[in-house]
Amino acid sequence: SSDDINKVENYTNKKYAEPNAEYFGKAEGKNIIKIHLESFQSFLIDYKLHGEEVTPFLNSLVHDESKNFTYFDNFFHQTGQGKTADAEFLMDNSLYGLPQGAAFVTKGTNTYQSMPAILDQKQNYTSAIFHGDDKSFWNRNQVYKYMGVDKFYDSSYYDMSEDKVINYGLKDKPFFKQSMPMLKDLDKQNGPFYAHMLTLTHHYNFKLDKGDASIAPANTDDGTVNRYFQTARYLDESLKQFFHDLKEKGLYKDSVIMIYGDHQGISQNHNQAMSKITGEEITPLKNANLQRVPYMIRIPGVDSQGINHEYTGQVDVMPTMLHLLGINANDYIQFGTDMFSEEHREFVPFRNGDFMTDDYSYVQNTFFDNVTGEPIEEPTEDMKEMRNQVHFELSLNDEVLNGDLLRFYEPTEDWKPINPNQYQYGKPDD
Numbered sequence: 001s002s003d004d005i006n007k008v009e010n011y012t013n014k015k016y017a018e019p020n021a022e023y024f025g026k027a028e029g030k031n032i033i034k035i036h037l038e039s040f041q042s043f044l045i046d047y048k049l050h051g052e053e054v055t056p057f058l059n060s061l062v063h064d065e066s067k068n069f070t071y072f073d074n075f076f077h078q079t080g081q082g083k084t085a086d087a088e089f090l091m092d093n094s095l096y097g098l099p100q101g102a103a104f105v106t107k108g109t110n111t112y113q114s115m116p117a118i119l120d121q122k123q124n125y126t127s128a129i130f131h132g133d134d135k136s137f138w139n140r141n142q143v144y145k146y147m148g149v150d151k152f153y154d155s156s157y158y159d160m161s162e163d164k165v166i167n168y169g170l171k172d173k174p175f176f177k178q179s180m181p182m183l184k185d186l187d188k189q190n191g192p193f194y195a196h197m198l199t200l201t202h203h204y205n206f207k208l209d210k211g212d213a214s215i216a217p218a219n220t221d222d223g224t225v226n227r228y229f230q231t232a233r234y235l236d237e238s239l240k241q242f243f244h245d246l247k248e249k250g251l252y253k254d255s256v257i258m259i260y261g262d263h264q265g266i267s268q269n270h271n272q273a274m275s276k277i278t279g280e281e282i283t284p285l286k287n288a289n290l291q292r293v294p295y296m297i298r299i300p301g302v303d304s305q306g307i308n309h310e311y312t313g314q315v316d317v318m319p320t321m322l323h324l325l326g327i328n329a330n331d332y333i334q335f336g337t338d339m340f341s342e343e344h345r346e347f348v349p350f351r352n353g354d355f356m357t358d359d360y361s362y363v364q365n366t367f368f369d370n371v372t373g374e375p376i377e378e379p380t381e382d383m384k385e386m387r388n389q390v391h392f393e394l395s396l397n398d399e400v401l402n403g404d405l406l407r408f409y410e411p412t413e414d415w416k417p418i419n420p421n422q423y424q425y426g427k428p429d430d
């Protein structure tokens, strides 16, 4: 009911972080290119295998100041069983997924006030999602309509010949290549675009055609872990090619470019091999720390911060982006806070109720000191309050999703509820 949504609004209002004036509105009206790094964990950044960098191109975005990227090295994924779908959901709604299943599937016809629709209504953006898999996977062809996604270029738009496909779908190199004409078309529309590129090749079980491998596998006893580095390298090369093509087509210079990892690629079933890779035993705390995924952003005309160490998560991305565009995030129900704000809330809930802060971590019912890695025998009242707040926040989130509570919420006077019937995906001759 509307009482329930008022309770949620009171909470998100209190949590809200005021924008940083140095960033507010600085990206208004610019094209946004959002690049999804499938299964990419941050430990790959700067990691050397056989004395070689695994991801030299991404590393250069982190370290080469002239490329003007800010890299958040304490950014975490917050996904649950919905994996990729949860990451998409978190970043375009600033809501968490569900404790079980995927909100994309089980809450695919809820009322949402999502990023694509807000950008369209406020600044005439056209949103598009690019993905070389069937449109029905993760119920995308339904839920995208409820999120106001204008265009969905699924596998029916791509040349899916056998030599171009592996594992779940189109390989990343032909994917980016073939996406260029579609991106160019978007650029011809009135108004800017919000383009989301979903890669796929660096996915469990990390299969790669021989000719696509340019680094030798790792040499643990675990083939999955060994191959993980090869598909990561392939993804890195596909990005290098994509950046080159964006520049050539004049789409690079004035676009916001955002890069993120969706979730872990190496699960706890591979702890033994991972301890060989990291040189440390994979304790529950270490595993929580391995849930870091990259977040990088380049904002044309704004100097990068180099490496930003703030503790942040996927739920924080949408309010950050809205503020960059000059849109007040506090008009919407959002659980995250602006990552560039002085008031950004530095705690990162995981879907299971564990969480990380800049100072301590809470993992499997135990508080740990971040510096020593030792359990904290007597947690302070503040720590216990933090734990309660995380649990409260997640329970409010679940009330929103289970009760479809955004039905009762009007963000602004001029807000027009998303009409799912207005969207149609798939090639017209399908």
Ligand code: GP9
Pocket: 082, 083, 084, 085, 133, 137, 168, 200, 203
């Ligand atoms: C499938 C792709 C993979 O289309 O997005 O999803 P995941 O298995 O990573 O959730």
Ligand code: MN
Pocket: 038, 039, 083, 084, 085, 262, 263
């Ligand atoms: Mn995924």
